[in-house]
Amino acid sequence: MNEAELKSMIENILQDMTSKDASKKSDDASSTPTTEASTATVVEDKVLPDITKIDLRKQFLVPHPHDEKGYLKMKSYTPARIGTWRAGVRYKTASILRFQADHAAAQDAVFTDVDPELPKKMGFLETQTSCTSKSEYLTRPDKGRVYDDEMIQLIKDHVKMKPKVQVIVGDGLSSTAIEANVPDIIPAIKKGLESYGLGFEDKDVIFVKYARVGIEDQIGEITDADVVCMLVGERPGLVTAKSMSAYIAYKPTIDMPESNRTVVSNIHDGGMPAVEAGAYIAEMIDKILKAKKSGIELKQLENSQNN
Numbered sequence: 001m002n003e004a005e006l007k008s009m010i011e012n013i014l015q016d017m018t019s020k021d022a023s024k025k026s027d028d029a030s031s032t033p034t035t036e037a038s039t040a041t042v043v044e045d046k047v048l049p050d051i052t053k054i055d056l057r058k059q060f061l062v063p064h065p066h067d068e069k070g071y072l073k074m075k076s077y078t079p080a081r082i083g084t085w086r087a088g089v090r091y092k093t094a095s096i097l098r099f100q101a102d103h104a105a106a107q108d109a110v111f112t113d114v115d116p117e118l119p120k121k122m123g124f125l126e127t128q129t130s131c132t133s134k135s136e137y138l139t140r141p142d143k144g145r146v147y148d149d150e151m152i153q154l155i156k157d158h159v160k161m162k163p164k165v166q167v168i169v170g171d172g173l174s175s176t177a178i179e180a181n182v183p184d185i186i187p188a189i190k191k192g193l194e195s196y197g198l199g200f201e202d203k204d205v206i207f208v209k210y211a212r213v214g215i216e217d218q219i220g221e222i223t224d225a226d227v228v229c230m231l232v233g234e235r236p237g238l239v240t241a242k243s244m245s246a247y248i249a250y251k252p253t254i255d256m257p258e259s260n261r262t263v264v265s266n267i268h269d270g271g272m273p274a275v276e277a278g279a280y281i282a283e284m285i286d287k288i289l290k291a292k293k294s295g296i297e298l299k300q301l302e303n304s305q306n307n
Helices: 003-023 068-076 093-111 117-122 134-139 141-145 149-158 175-194 215-223 274-291 296-306
Strands: 125-128 165-170 206-209 227-233 244-250 262-267
Touching (some): 093 175, 125 149, 149 215, 165 215, 215 227, 215 244
Antiparallel strands (some): 227 244
8 A cells, every 4th residue: 555545545534533423413512522533634735633632631432421421530530541442343543543653752752862952052061971872871771870980070170069959950761851841940940949048050950861860879979969959851651751750869879779869750741840840849959958868768757747
């Protein structure tokens, strides 16, 4: 089947879906969430609409449901793929196309690098772990946790030593997450820290290419910072490729327990928005500085004070 025949087949499928949907619309259709048919339109230049723009919380494909309102209420709480229905024993066309699109976005997030203009535009110090390629980064996590001697010296020469707060931006497993959130979250963290009499300069923010979370421990030892906050792209899934987390630690050291990290996760436009997360991270940094503890030790301290 050539490209023209494939396009023709897709158009016929979508037109058939649209006509079937029109025949069963009810008076309250204007309040009905997005359906497969209503969004599957063909434009004149033969380019289909971006299927990833459909909100999975509102997409409803089940015909003649026993309890539609209950179904939609359940879907409103999760972007999970429920209520997708089927064609025989197979998923419907819209479900398959969306799955493939989300899978492709996740792969792109992992296998592409952060736009090199981003750290330059933000004024960050650019560094790279001992990994020499994306392939090595994915297969050798240990190398993503350490610098070579040249990078260590670069940090010592260009970053303020013994700061109250050291901020790191690491690409991690999602370049998409960094590009989507960092331009908004860095100003939000700075603004939040100002209210606590704290702060940092953009030129002291360390951008780390091929970064694993553990690199913040070595940076903590190099800079002798009181608190290190690392923003890193998380492993993408089929819900979003834009999720970022903040790993915050009090005086981190190499090989310290993972339980010593305080984590703020699910930072993306469908979870905790970047600006809101920035304010919360600033609050956590102030709390960690005052308690001189982070992670489970901070939680235990808070529990003891509350009892």
